Structure formats: C-alpha cells, structure tokens
Amino acid sequence: MASEDARSAWLRVGTVLVAAALLALSACSPSGDSSTQGRSGKTVPARSGTVEYPLDGTLRLDDVQILGSHNSYHVQAEPDLFAAMQAAAPDLASTLEYSHAPLEEQLDRSGVRQIELDVFADPEGGRYAEPAALPVLRKDPPADPAWREPGFKVLHVQDVDFGTTCILFVTCLEQVKSWSDAHPGHVPIVILVEAKDEAMTLDAPIEWTVPLPIGAVELDAIDTEIRSVFGEDDLITPDLVRGDHATLGEAVSSDGWPLLGAVRGRVLFALDNEGLRDIYLEGHPSLEGRAMFTGSRPGEDDAAFAKLNDPIADKRAIADALAANMLVRTRADADTTQARSNDTRMRDAALAGGAQLVSTDYERPNPDFSPYSVAIPGGSPARCNPVTAPPECSPHDIENPAHLAR
Numbered sequence: 172m173a174s175e176d177a178r179s180a181w182l183r184v185g186t187v188l189v190a191a192a193l194l195a196l197s198a199c200s201p202s203g204d205s206s207t208q209g210r211s212g213k214t215v216p217a218r219s220g221t222v223e224y225p226l227d228g229t230l231r232l233d234d235v236q237i238l239g240s241h242n243s244y245h246v247q248a249e250p251d252l253f254a255a256m257q258a259a260a261p262d263l264a265s266t267l268e269y270s271h272a273p274l275e276e277q278l279d280r281s282g283v284r285q286i287e288l289d290v291f292a293d294p295e296g297g298r299y300a301e302p303a304a305l306p307v308l309r310k311d312p313p314a315d316p317a318w319r320e321p322g323f324k325v326l327h328v329q330d331v332d333f334g335t336t337c338i339l340f341v342t343c344l345e346q347v348k349s350w351s352d353a354h355p356g357h358v359p360i361v362i363l364v365e366a367k368d369e370a371m372t373l374d375a376p377i378e379w380t381v382p383l384p385i386g387a388v389e390l391d392a393i394d395t396e397i398r399s400v401f402g403e404d405d406l407i408t409p410d411l412v413r414g415d416h417a418t419l420g421e422a423v424s425s426d427g428w429p430l431l432g433a434v435r436g437r438v439l440f441a442l443d444n445e446g447l448r449d450i451y452l453e454g455h456p457s458l459e460g461r462a463m464f465t466g467s468r469p470g471e472d473d474a475a476f477a478k479l480n481d482p483i484a485d486k487r488a489i490a491d492a493l494a495a496n497m498l499v500r501t502r503a504d505a506d507t508t509q510a511r512s513n514d515t516r517m518r519d520a521a522l523a524g525g526a527q528l529v530s531t532d533y534e535r536p537n538p539d540f541s542p543y544s545v546a547i548p549g550g551s552p553a554r555c556n557p558v559t560a561p562p563e564c565s566p567h568d569i570e571n572p573a574h575l576a577r
Contacts, residue, residue, distance in 0.1 A: 182457045218404050218436045221228040222356040226568040227432025230338035232407070233496055234431070234560040235358055235569050236522070237553045238546060239285030240277055241502065243323045244343060246270045246334030251308055256331055260373050266506040267327070269532045273336045274346045282552020283425040283533040284570075285361040285500070286347070287443065290323040290340050290393065292368070292383040303377040309523035317342065323396060329380045330371055340393075344400040347438065351405070355436040359407055361528055363500065364393060364463060365443040390442075390451050394462040397440055406524070407439040409458035412475060418457040420467070420495075422473035427496040428475075431569070439464065441476050441500075448473075469495035480505070482521035489524050493558055500528035503545045507532065522548060525558025 247253060247270045258266040277283040293299060300318035305311065314340060318324070323340035326333040337343040347360060366389060371379040397406075397431060409419050412429060416422035428434075440463040442451055448465045455461050457472045464476040469491055477492040479485035482501045486569070492499045503518035504510060510533050521529045531545035545553045555564035 200529060201341055217433050218355070221432075221436040222574050223432060223573070224356075224435070224568055224571065226564060227435065228430060229232060229303070230431040230555075230560065230564060230568060232359060232411065232428035232431055232434055233493075233498055233527060234556050234564065235553050236525070236527055236529065236547055236550075236556045237284035237358060237360070237361070238282055238534060238550070239287070239363075239386075239500065239528045239536055240271055240281075240283045241287055241505075241530045241532050242269075242289065242327060243271050243274060243283070243286035244288060244337055245332075246329055246336060248332055248334055252304060252310070252331070255304065255308060263373075268333050268507050269510075269537065270334070271336065271532075271534075274343060275350045277534065278347070278350045278354075278357075282546065282550060283534055284358055284553055285363070285528045285530065287363040287365065287530065288325050288340060288343055289327055289365045289367050290325055291329065292366075292385060292389045292392070293324045294383075294392070296321040298383070299324050299326060299329055299333065299380060302517070303379055304332050307377060323393065328371065329382060330377065331373070341396050341400060344397065348400050351438060353577065354575045356570065357436060358437045358570045359430070359434050359436075361442050361498075361500075362438060363443040366390065366393060367503055368448060376506060385444075385447060387450050387453065390447065397462045401438055405437055406462065407434050407437045409464055409473070409475065413457060413459075418472040419464075420457070420470065420472050423475045423496045424469070427497070428524045441465070441478075443478065445478075464498075467497075469494070469497065476500070482524050482526065486520070486524060489526055490558075493525050494567060498528065499526040500530060503527040503529050503531040504533060504543070507540070510537055510540045510543040513543045515543070518543075518545055523557060525556055528557060 202285050246267060248256060271277060274286060291299060297319040301312040317338040320339060325337055325340055325343055326335050337346060351357060351360060366385040368382040368385045370381055413419045413422045442463045442465050445466055451465055452473060466476060466478040467474040474495060475497055477497045477499045479489050479499055480502045487500050489501065501521045503521045509517055533544045536542050536544040549566055551566040551570055553569045554566040555569060
C-alpha cells in the first residue's frame, strides 16, 4: 500500500514460587473445545487447540497493542530498475526504498502481528507476468510460474515496483496459516487487504499494464480466496463479533470485542480501501456473511475498525474510536521519511495514543538511513494497550513466547 498520496520481574521464593508454578501450568494447558464467556454474557467458542493464558477471561481483543508491517510483502526493486525509477520519478522512488522479510520470518523473528497485502485481480493469470519496464532495461520477465497462475496477485505497482515475497494472495495466506497452526498461542493476527486497480501514469515510453477494475465481483472473490485458506474457526469475522446485536457497530460499542481467550490463535481481515467500502457493504450493511471488516467511524453500522494513519493529526479521532471500543490502525512512519532522519515523533505518538495496530516499514532498521526502527515497548512481542487495557495486565498475558507453539 502506498502512503495516502501515491502511499515493547519475575519470581520470589516460598509460597510465591508455588503460585507462580501453578500459574505457568494454567498458562500452557490446552483449551480443547471450551468456550469463553464475553463481558456482555455472550459465549464465543475458542479455537480448537489453542492455549489459555491467565487473563484470557478478562482481557478483550481491543486491550492489545501489536506491531504491523506496511506493505508486508514488499521487496525493493533490483538496483538497475530502481535506478531507472529514480531517474524517471525520484520523489516516488524515494518512498519505495525498503524491503520486508518473508511473512513467516516477520511473524517468527520480528514479532509482527499485523500485515498488509495489496492485491490486483488476475482471474485468468499472466496479467502481471511481464512487467513493462523490464524490456527497456533488456531484462527478462520474472521466472516464477506463479505469475501466470489465476488468482489475485500481491505487488505494489505494476510494471515497475513488483518485487514481492509471495506472488499469489492465496500463497501469502497459506504462509500465515502455516505459522498460525504451528503457534496456536499467538495473539490474533490482523491482515489488511488493499484491492488495487490504479493505472500507472509515469511519463515513460512504456506500454503500461492496465489493472482490472475492482468492483463487487472482485470483492466477493477476495472473500472466497480468504475462505479457501482459513476455516470459520480460524477467523474473527464480523458475524462472530456481532452476535445477536442488530448491527456490528452496536455490538462493539456496547459489548466491546470478544475476550482474548475466545479469539486467540485466529486471524482477522480488514478491507483497507475507503473507496470500496460502500460496494463491500452493499447487501451486507452490517457486514453479514463477509470475511473482512471495513474502515468506519463511531456510530456507523459497521463501526468496528478504524484506519487513522497519522497519530499526531488524528489524535482526537483515535481517542474517539477507542472510546467506542473500535480497533484502530495507525502508522509509525510513512514514505521512508522518518527512517531517513531518525525522527521518532510519529512513532512515539502512535505507541502512546493507544491504537491497537501500529504499522511500520522498519520492523528492522535500514543502516543506510539511520538506526530508526519500531518495536512494541516491553512487548513479548505484543503488549497491553497503554490506553484500554486494565492495570493488572502484563505483556505475557497478551502473548508469552514460552506458550506460543504447540
């Protein structure tokens, strides 16, 4: 996804030691087919095979704060192609100078629990298999046959910025599913999906690839691809959160999100397109039957998730969304600007403001820029939300590496 313009004490002796041992045993005991009672009184079944944490019956999903990676699939263009982009569009190229590790490595080593995937429709396959910039540089098209397979493709900008760690949307999801199944104690993973159909407009003598438009059929197809990988007991869906309430917004504002124990080990999807929200909601005004949540505002029927990318300018809006029990995504940096100057003001505001999802291009630093990077302070890797979590919460109540894997 582009910016909006182009786009982280332990033990004593005697009886305390005994109590700690009992706590550890309870923390790693399997939950089997148990259910967790929500604060509202509604029962949400826990995912089979997950593990229970001591405060899983107290903390809600919105009591967490997790690290997200922006354009999580992105691999910076090869040097000669990147140099050509710098010559043709230096301002754009400067925003694309970053790469992420493969998704499973981000989840395993960097503590990322929210990822973002840009998807382009390609139902017949091959539409993006021959990037138009490559012949100009006398380079062959990508060799991976996945580019010619049918299905949504994951890339940033067709023809010029197409480096990706997973080509097919389904492949990206399968990587997340594999890691999740092997680590059922994880705090829920959030996946933001941006459906893209922008035409390239750089002034260059290239026959640009025109993306297929995104409409109702394509949005339905995204839901289908999500559900081809994840079963209902793997997902946190709008239907699960709404329960018996008339609208999703009413459920979240009155009851909050489900308890963490009910949704631990699951995955939540959100549509990262304000311009497609109305199309996705058509016929599903409270996201009935949908796989993804939509960006919204307090008071709307779908008000569960809010995307407020500037934690400084959007400080009041973030506070209002948190007061309505919404999940909020914000950014710690954008367009490589903060990393180049080691400017931490946006990062610090994002972490302190209480947004549950704090997204960055730099879960690890770029030494060519500065030491700038983003991690959840004291997180393991996630932490208790500094605004919404109760005072008895500790990071190991959110996610404990010792109880993460099977």
